[in-house]
Amino acid sequence: MEDVIIVGGGPVGLLLACELKLAGADPLVLEAADGERRRTRSLGLRSLNARTMQSLALRGLVEPVERAQWDMLDALAADRQEPGEAGDVVALMLEILRKGQIRGHFAGLPLLDPEGNAQYVMLRQDRLEELLAERATAMGVRIRQGRAVTDVVQDGSSVTAVLDDGRAVPGAYLVGCDGGRSVVRKRAGFAFDGTPPTMxxxxxxxxxxxxxxxxxxxxxxxxxxxxxxxxxxxxxxxxxxxxxxxxxxxxxxxxxxxxxxxxxxxxxxxxxxxxxxxSDNARHAESYRKGRVLLAGDAAHVHSPIGGQGLNLGLQDAFNLGWRLGLVARGAAPQSLLDGYTAERHPVAARVLRNARAQVALMRPGAQVDALREVLGEVIGLPEAWRHFAGMMDGTAIDYAPGAAVPLTGRFVPADLPLTGPAGVAELLRDGHGLLIGGSGPDARPGGLEAVPAGHGDRVRFARAETGADLGGASALLVRPDGYVAWAGEPDGARDALTTWFGPPARTAA
Structure with a gap:
């Protein structure tokens, strides 16, 4: 029996497979199409926003992704037309990307960072798939192309993927990453309500x-x-x-x-x-889990491509689900850990569907819409409004615990949080472990907070923040493998937090 069956070998399925492997599970990827068919349907460029790039940095994937972008754009620039023709668009894109100015756009209204601190990458989907497939293969993930799944059957202890040739593949869990027309979603009976297409x-x-x-x-x-x-x-x-x-x-x-x-x-x-x-057909699964079947990416939510949010939304699903499902599948954590997946990701996708519908409305022809765009352009020019729209479109506004007593809880851990050792936060999260960070207060002593993760050493490591580091008013932080702060508080709450987020401590030999 497979640990986890992933139906769909696009970027979301491949990234999820890598995350599962890091967490200690052994996934099997089943992809209906062969390589050539995937390439021919990978039209246009895809954008990777700031939050996705920050997440990829945790896995050492920023450099190959950026290199793929520059190889493509430099080749286009070398072949560009005379000034005034289409090639000038390439030159403009090269300029704003090199200056780090682009944060995205809202219905074509640019969100430019004048300080040049933006993280934004553009590349073809098939190239991104190649990079993720190379990583997955190097990690030992099994990828099977030409394996179309036609049915999904589950009972209380397992789930079976039925292939188009009649073969049955049993697994402990199955994740549908098979796109907007997901067979997994339909056969497993997920409700998928929303609004019909208008374009x-x-x-x-x-x-x-x-x-x-x-x-x-x-x-x-x-x-x-x-x-x-x-x-x-x-x-x-x-x-x-x-x-x-x-x-x-x-x-x-x-x-x-x-x-x-x-x-x-x-x-x-x-x-x-x-x-x-x-089209702009916008639909959303009511839940991302039914028993042992889960959904990620377009299988869970579809919307207009205007704004370039779909791929990023799906990749963030994979980051959120991978470590959870990996721990559950290997028996290190209870199934209840999976409940947080829908609870956290469903509201994020709901907000994306809302702003995607708004962007479609702003793209319609007509004098009234033209006037509305002019007014909105003025509004976005206001600093606070610009920050709101930029954070919404580049994913940096995601907050999994809004209203938490400690503001860092539920937010992405600051990449520049100073630690006492030679490795930074991103390096310490690279292998998919969690990270317990202690402050420099009274507990900063040998045998103090350092001893807390002992029973979770296969899942969590410890680091100490430098003196004066801002932990948001807390004395300790527990960072999940996907980079989000799961818990922030005082050291005496760390043991319970570790069990809540990473399962019970491992048994020690007598």
């Missing part, structure tokens, strides 16, 4: 007879058109009530008609290589 998006690799006839525009009488930084990729969005048959192949004639409606020009599409449709 149709198309992204395609295509050749135009006269490329100069089309320029990127967020505001047009018929919708919007976007020339991707990736050569040959073009996208349109029309506010027409949503796509009809989403499974029918996108044709050159369909894309041509859409471009003509959006631009008002007689655009001719000579050839279409591949294309996809999408």
């Amino acid at each position: 149709t998006g198309r992204t395609a690799v295509a050749e135009l007879a006269d490329p100069s006839m089309v320029t990127s525009s967020l505001r047009g009488p018929g919708g919007l058109v976007n020339l991707s930084l990736v050569p040959g990729e073009i996208a349109t969005i029309e506010f027409d009530g949503g796509p009809g048959d989403r499974d029918a192949p996108v044709t050159a004639a369909e894309l041509q008609d859409s471009l003509r409606r959006v631009t008002g020009k007689d655009v001719v599409v000579r050839r279409l290589v591949t294309g996809i449709r999408y």
Whole structure:
């Protein structure tokens, strides 16, 4: 029997597999598509926001991700067109990324950091998948492509994935990371309510007879058109009530008609290589867990891609779930630890769905919406409003314990928190352990707080903060493997906190 079956080998499933492996579980990834099919549907660029980059830093993945971005953008810049043509967009993107200015955007309204402290990466999804697959494989994760799951059956002690060839794969737990049309979600009976589509998006690799006839525009009488930084990729969005048959192949004639409606020009599409449709259908699973079946990523929530939040939302699901499920699957913690997954992640996704709907409304054509965008642009220019929108879009406003007595509780641990040893917080969290941090007060003595994690040494390590380090008014912090502060308080509460968040201490030999 498998420890954990992950259905879906996209970025969320692969990252979850890595997190499970760190936590001591042995996951199996089942992916329906083969490598080539995944590449052809990975159109456009994906953005990784500040919180995702901070999370990736805990696993040593920032450098390879940033290197992949610069390899791509430098290649595009080398081939860019004469000034005034599409290549200038590449030059602009290179400039603001190198200066660390971009925090994201809200319905196309830029959120730029004038101080140059932003963390933001853009790259193709298939390249991100390659990086995560390489990491997973190096860690010993088993990835099986061409394995389509058609049914999920569970009882009180196990769950079985049924493959399209009739084979059954039993496991202790199963996680659906299989996208917006998730078979896992449907077969396991998760409610998935929300709002129907109001727009149709198309992204395609295509050749135009006269490329100069089309320029990127967020505001047009018929919708919007976007020339991707990736050569040959073009996208349109029309506010027409949503796509009809989403499974029918996108044709050159369909894309041509859409471009003509959006631009008002007689655009001719000579050839279409591949294309996809999408909408602003916004739906949310009522819970992320039913017994031994869990959901993550688009399987749990879908919304408009405007704003670039979907991938980040799913990756954060994986970070939140991985350490919990890993501890439970290996028997180190009780199943009740999984209850916190829905409790923490569901409100985060609900807020994303709300702002995604708002962004769609702000993209619609019309003089009234144009006026609203101008007013909102002025509002975002106010420092406090800018911080609100930036924190919302880059994930840094996430708070898993709003209203906690100690403000750091439920928030991401400060990366620059000074510790007495040579390693920093990120380095100490790299192998998926938790971290108990003691202050420099009266308990800073040999055999004091250092002795508390003894029975949790396989899950938590200890570090001491430097004198004067700000622990938010607490004397000790317990940091989860995903970087969030689980508990903050006085040393006498540390033992109970460790048991609550990491399970009971290991038994010692008699």
